[in-house]
Amino acid sequence: MQLLFETFRDKINSFIESEKSKIVSDKNYSQSDIIQIKNSFEQFLETNYKRKVNINAFFTDNFFKEVKKVIKAFDDNGIKITTECIDIIKDNLPTFVYYSDYGNLDSEIYLPHVIDNFNRTDLGEKERAKARSLKVLFEFVKLSPEQILELGKEALPIRVIEHTTDHYGRKTKTGEHIEEAKDKDIEEESRNKKERGILLQSASTTLTQDFASWWKQGKYIFDFQADGNHFRIWVSDDKRPERIELEGRSKGLQWFFSFFLVFLVESKDSHSNCILLLDEPGISLHPVAQMDLIAFFNSLANENQLIYTTHSPFLVSTNNLSGVHAMYIGDNGESVVSSDLRANKKISEKSIYPIHAAIGITVSDTLLIGCQPVLVEGVSDQIYLQQIKKYVLAEGKYKNDKEVVFIPTGGVKGMSPVVKILLGREDNLPYVIMDSDKPGKDKIKQLHNGLYAEEKEKVIPVSEFIGEGEFEIEDLMPLDELARIFAKQYRRVNSEDEFDYLYDKNAPIVNQMEAFAKNNGYTLTEGWKVDLAKEFQRNFERIVTRCGDDVKERWLKLIEKVTS
Known part of the structure; x- marks a missing residue:
């Protein structure tokens, strides 16, 4: 009897521990989730202890009664929120920070004007944005505009006024002359300018190194120069080694430079724990640079939740389609945001065009940056395979030097046309992964008898990894x-x-x-x-x-x- 009891106990404990391991502490559970947990216990008892009255009674008294209270709580509408609760909620509401203008910097900056603007509150929107960008620039490279201005002062000749004083203490000008700067003042000026040059060089090196980790469209070198009251930003790169003022560079580089500074600095400072709202970021960037911007967004998301609007398919990450929402005008003129990318097709057709384009844009990825294309039947296949690739990368087992891109072709009918598009640009057949259902098998046979007659191993049925059957x-x-x-x-x-x-x-x-x-x-x-x-x-x-x-x-x- 004791042995039987221990067997029951061990089996029940094992089941409970298994169910507990499925519960994630930081997840918000819905009513259906709680019902599912309850159903698991009911199924366990039904299968193993249907006739054990004592065991069933134990679970009823110690588990099911409490779980039913939780389930019922979801249906009760009589929950009252006290004033204290409301205050707590208000105190913990997130702060939203909205941006649409990122304040492109001028290449030549008048330092006295900058210092004055930092302390003004009556600036226009454009000047305010520039002042913010300048402020974070100096903060990022650990420079003080006041210090740069002070170190740049020259040892100028001094105008000396000669005068006499009568017995009433009244002064009368009798003459004037110019005295040249003293040697000690000239030496101090030289030391100050040398110190300023070292500070500017160090700041230039810091910015160049940090900027290179984010901007992938060329290797840019920044050079800060101060001349009296003026501060200049020069830029050169590996293709154009001659220095050009920042304003002479592309609008895309100017935009990303200002954006990079503002958000990399402020997201760790004044934007701490805020939700950042970005309106149409990166519209002046080259399409490839827009895709690099997604990586920068992912970095910002480590410190802040980030929400941005875009019409560009290059800013829709195919690695995070679950985070994409369509926005469109509803029947009553209201703005509608939906995670259902097929919601209200007639109205939202234009809104979700960037998403459709992003799904297919990977075709051009392969042409632009030499990725290795793999054709799949549908978007769901693409999502699953991207997760597989994500796992293999995370485990350090991805050994290819090319980025694998999974391209949905819209079903088996789209396979051949997409293959021909890719074959027209590269004399190399892409891999094809096909479901092992009847349409898939028919298409595999067609490809083997046609385009892939000499490279049949590149057409891969899912059954190759599972076994025979209509697997997908x-x-x-x-x-x-x-x-x-x-x-x-x-x-x-x-x-x-x-x-x-x-x-x-x-x-x-x-x-x-x-x-x-x-x-x-x-x-x-x-x-x-x-x-x-x-x-x-x-x-x-x-x-x-x-x-x-x-x-x-x-x-x-x-x-x-x-x-x-």
């Missing part, structure tokens, strides 16, 4: 996590059954999802697979910690295959 890209993912995401979206809508408890791990999961929806009267919306992939992407950091070694091995083999 989704089947390369951890199926329990994918099933849980799908079940969460349709939990107990028309059925008491849960998909994540019913699905067969050895069968293609997409087919099972579609059959489950049909059998239970669910309507899968257009693009539901993309929504599933985006939810997977949002939770990838958590999911990857739970993946089995078998799944990770498949991922590694796939990346090795397309980079060999």
Whole structure:
């Protein structure tokens, strides 16, 4: 009896610990999440201890009663917020900082004017933006405009007035003469200017090194020069070694220079813990430089939450489609922001054009910067494979010197045209990853008999990594996590059954999802697979910690295959 008791206890403890490990401490759980936890316990008891009255009673008294209270709390509308709670909420509301003008700097700066503007509050918008950019420039390179001005003072000749004083103390001018600067003043001037030159050189080197880590469109060298009351910024680069004043450089470089200074300095200072709102950043940048700007945004996001608007497809990161929202005008004239990129197609068609373009822009990426293209059928495939690449990179197992770009072709029909586009620019067939369903197998056969007759190994069916069956890209993912995401979206809508408890791990999961929806009267919306992939992407950091070694091995083999 004692042995049986210990067996029950160990099994129950093991199950509880397993369920606890799935709970993320910093996640906000919804009512459906709590119901899912409750259902897991019910399923466990039903399967193992259906007739054990004492065990069921124990869980009812010590677990289910409390969980039901939590579930019921979601439905109660009578929650009252005290004045104290409201004050706490107000105190913790985030601060928003909005920018649309980043204050491009002039190449020649009059220091007395700068010092005066730093202390003024009546400047116009343009002058205020320039003053802010200058202030952070001097702060960033650890220079003081007052110090630079003071060190630049010259030892000038002195005008001496001669006069006499009568017995009443009244002074009368009798003459004047010019005295040349004294040797000690000239020596002090020389020391000061030498010190100023060292400070400016050090500041120039600091800016050049830090700027190079962010701006990838050429190696720029900055040179600060002070001449009396004037401060100048000169720029040269590896292609044009002659120095040119900052104003003579491209508008894109001027914009990024000012943007770089303002946000790199202020995000760690006055913008600390603020949410930054940027309106159309980088519109004067070259398209490739706009893509570099995304990396700079990712850095800023370590200190501040960042929200920006854009019409440019080059500023839509295909690595973070889950963070992209469409904005358009609603039926009543109101502004609508939606994470559903297919919402209200007629109205939002123009709004989401940059997203559609960004998804296809990777074709031009391969032409512009020599990436290695890999064709896939759809956007959902692209999202999953990008996460696979992300994992392999993070593990240090990515060995290719080229960036792999996954290009969705809009289904099997789009494969051949996109292959021909790429083949027209590079005499090298791209890899193709195909689902192993019937349309995929038919297309593989067609490609083997045509364009890929001599390079059949470049057409890769998903079944190569899983085994025979109508498998799709989704089947390369951890199926329990994918099933849980799908079940969460349709939990107990028309059925008491849960998909994540019913699905067969050895069968293609997409087919099972579609059959489950049909059998239970669910309507899968257009693009539901993309929504599933985006939810997977949002939770990838958590999911990857739970993946089995078998799944990770498949991922590694796939990346090795397309980079060999």
